[in-house]
Amino acid sequence: DSGVTQTPKHLITATGQRVTLRCSPRSGDLSVYWYQQSLDQGLQFLIQYYNGEERAKGNILERFSAQQFPDLHSELNLSSLELGDSALYFCASSVFGSGSSYNEQFFGPGTRLTVL
Amino acid sequence: DAKTTQPTSMDCAEGRAANLPCNHSTISGNEYVYWYRQIHSQGPQYIIHGLKNNETNEMASLIITEDRKSSTLILPHATLRDTAVYYCIVSPSKNAGNMLTFGGGTRLMVKP
Numbered sequence: 259d260s261g262v263t264q265t266p267k268h269l270i271t272a273t274g275q276r277v278t279l280r281c282s283p284r285s286g287d288l289s290v291y292w293y294q295q296s297l298d299q300g301l302q303f304l305i306q307y308y309n310g311e312e313r314a315k316g317n318i319l320e321r322f323s324a325q326q327f328p329d330l331h332s333e334l335n336l337s338s339l340e341l342g343d344s345a346l347y348f349c350a351s352s353v354f355g356s357g358s359s360y361n362e363q364f365f366g367p368g369t370r371l372t373v374l
Numbered sequence: 375d376a377k378t379t380q381p382t383s384m385d386c387a388e389g390r391a392a393n394l395p396c397n398h399s400t401i402s403g404n405e406y407v408y409w410y411r412q413i414h415s416q417g418p419q420y421i422i423h424g425l426k427n428n429e430t431n432e433m434a435s436l437i438i439t440e441d442r443k444s445s446t447l448i449l450p451h452a453t454l455r456d457t458a459v460y461y462c463i464v465s466p467s468k469n470a471g472n473m474l475t476f477g478g479g480t481r482l483m484v485k486p
Contacts (some may be wrong), residue, residue, distance in 0.1 A: 260417060291473060301418070301461075301476035314473050348417050352472060361408060361465050361472045365417025 261285065262366035264349050270372045276337040279369045281331055283351030286293060290315070290332040291352070292324055296345035307332055339373045346370050380464045382479040386456075392449040394480050396462030399443040405464045406436060408474070409447045413458040418476075421447065421460075452484045 261284035269275055283290050292304040304315035307326035316326075321339075326332045336343060347370075350363040379397040386392040398407065408423040422429055422436045424445070430438045435448040458485055461479040465472070 260419075262417070289472065293474075293476075300478060301412075303473040303475065306473055316473060346415060350417070354472060361423070361474070362420045363404070363418075363472070363474060365419070367417055368415070 260364040260366060262297050262349060262351050262364050263269075264347075264366035264369050266369060267367070268370050268372075270374065271339060272374055273341060274341055275339050275373075276335065277339065277371065279334040279336070279347050279371075281332045281334070281349030281350075281351075281366060283332070283349075284364050287351035287353050287364070288330065289352045289354060290326055290330070291350040292332070292334050293348040293350065295348065295368075296342075297336050299345075301348075304334070336371070344371055344373045356374075378464055380388050380460075380462050380480045382478065383483065385483050385485055386452045388448075388454060388486050389451055392425055392452040392456065392482060392484070394447040394449075394460050394462075394482065395444065395446070397444045398462070398464050401442050401464055402466075405440075405466050407436065407445050408463045408465050409434070409436065410461045410463065410474070410476075411456075411458040412461070412479070413455075418461065423465075448471065452482075454484050454486065456482065458482060458483045 263282045288309045295301045304318040306314040324334045346368045348368045350365045352363045409421040410418040412418045424436045438445045459479040
């Protein structure tokens with residue numbers, strides 16, 4: 259158990275819909291990362307938040323957005339869903355935001371999104 | 375960020391050492407080598423990291439060549455539970471964020 263929790267575990271929805279994935283980081287971790295894992299693209303970094311502020315952005319679509327709340331939990335919002343958005347979505351957390359040699363990230367169990 | 379090259383797959387007999395190579399010939403002086411693994415669609419798990427010295431922890435050893443252009447992750451006594459995809463990642467120590475860039479990894483199959 260990494261200490262990172264993600265809800266829901268599974269999500270099945272239809273094209274065009276909007277969903278929200280939730281992540282609670284390990285106690286004491288200030289950074290939250292979102293990654294997407296699909297069969298054809300592998301594990302890809304989407305976005306990072308550090309202590310409530312966006313720190314880094316990866317290949318995140320404009321239809322996707324995220325935020326980190328004062329209690330440090332984070333939500334990833336996916337809208338206008340397409341079939342190709344079906345994937346595993348992982349959240350990870352770490353103590354540091356950047357500039358540290360110690361980049362151990364703790365990953366949650368993931369949310370499996372299926373878009374029909 | 376430096377790119378990494380790993381074999382697509384490897385087999386290892388249970389109880390033997392598993393040696394997983396990684397090439398990172400374009401690595402620069404401030405970049406660390408990290409290893410993570412992913413067991414069957416679970417979240418990736420940190421294993422070990424290093425800069426230029428060899429490192430060992432309770433999970434594995436990391437051997438980095440003197441020129442830092444390649445490294446080897448060693449699982450000293452592989453078990454069936456070590457069957458996973460192993461990712462070698464080069465991560466800069468100072469950048470705008472600490473995101474991990476995953477490649478294809480090596481699928482390690484430990485066989486009885």
